[in-house]
Amino acid sequence: MSLEDIKSDIKAIVAEKDCGPIFIRLSWHDAGVFSTGKLTGGCPNAAMRFTDGGEGTFGANAGLPTVALDLLKPVTDKYCPASISHADLWTLVANVAIETMGGPAIPTKFGRKDAATSAESVESQVGRLPDGDKGCPHLREIFHPKGFSDKDIVALSGAHTVGKCHGDRSGFDGKWTENHLKFDNSYFTEMLSKEYADETTAAGCPQKKHAASGTIMLISDLALLEAPFREHVELYAKDQEAFFKDFVTVWVKLQENGCTGLRDTL
Ligand code: HEM
Structure with a gap:
């Protein structure tokens, strides 16, 4: 073996x-x-x-x-x-x-x-673990004691470029990106380019939905569009290599x- x-x-x-x-x-x-x-x-x-x-x-x-x-x-x-x-x-x-x-x-x-x-x-x-219906203060409360900076939180969140939320698991529902099985920087490009509207899932959880494509973002995802997180979202949307490099480190x-x-x- x-x-x-x-x-x-x-x-x-x-x-x-x-x-x-x-x-x-x-x-x-x-x-x-x-x-x-x-x-x-x-x-x-x-x-x-x-x-x-x-x-x-x-x-x-x-x-x-x-x-x-x-x-x-x-x-x-x-x-x-x-x-x-x-x-x-x-x-x-x-x-x-x-x-x-x-x-x-x-x-x-x-x-x-x-x-x-x-x-x-x-x-x-x-x-210990973050909630998807909360914003930046919560993300900092959870991630800073693990040794991660605001920039690190953005890089780690980029993992939502793959996968989906399941109504019968978290209560949230839908995938973040259009190709949810490809690990790339589309979480960041889609977050910046799409407009999202409020939605409540069948399980009663608040989330954001892009009507035309049906992709979603959690409140905790769109919180990253606020300063000072946003500059890192913009960098990773422009430069996939920068995302990969920082992601691997964190x-x-x-x-x-x-x-x-x-x-x-x-
Ligand atoms: C920043 C705070 C985060 C929040 C609030 C959050 C929340 C969630 C929620 C609610 C789900 C859906 C679970 C389900 O219903 O199946 C999920 C899935 C997922 N999360 Fe996160 N997450 C966070 C950070 C992360 C990090 C740091 C990673 C890895 C680096 C990650 C990787 C994933 C992946 C890959 C899935 C998809 C799982 C699947 O498709 O079954 N998340 N996350």
Whole structure:
């Protein structure tokens, strides 16, 4: 078994099931609970795979312990934990998905330790993961204690260039971009060029919709059009390479937040 074997199994699932976006969200929500300051801890540890309590039961993670982990099950059964930890696999899966969908190549480090039970989850999602119906002050409250600047928040949000919101998971509904399976800078170009109107989803969530194409933006996405976030949106819309370069830096930092002793090889 080599790293290339695992990657090729992941690529096959991403290609066959078009499930790259939910694999990115899986890695982001595992790593994204990390915080310093009032809340501490939360390094990526795959605690979400337990559904008797903790991260696997957080509303913010709806669809991840079920849909995402079901899709990944053949790979998990084959390689975890003997060849790779669950938390490392989730990191790798996201990075392979991003590259497979046309995004940048991302270096993956290994050595994340898996939670043994749900008790190793963070206490709650409050203050850990962002809400889509809130604006800039909320984004700063969530992301600054993870070590991310306003510019980093813009680069990370660019991941919404792929994937969609599901009414039965988050309550929001629709895809952000017209080609939701291509990882490029269209999140930024579309956000700047389209006009959005208020909409309430069937689940009662407020979001913004572009009538002609049916694409959506969350309130938290369009908040990035405010200064000082906006200048970075404008740069990434003009220059996809700049987006990719900054995205890789902040994404790798997110995936390694709170981890110690990571290594370059499996
Ligand atoms: C900035 C604050 C953020 C908010 C408020 C937010 C909110 C959301 C919501 C509500 C969904 C829909 C979930 C569903 O219904 O299936 C979603 C999906 C997604 N998010 Fe975010 N997110 C944020 C940041 C991020 C970051 C930092 C990343 C990764 C770098 C990311 C990657 C994704 C992806 C790829 C999906 C699509 C999942 C799918 O298609 O199943 N998001 N996000």
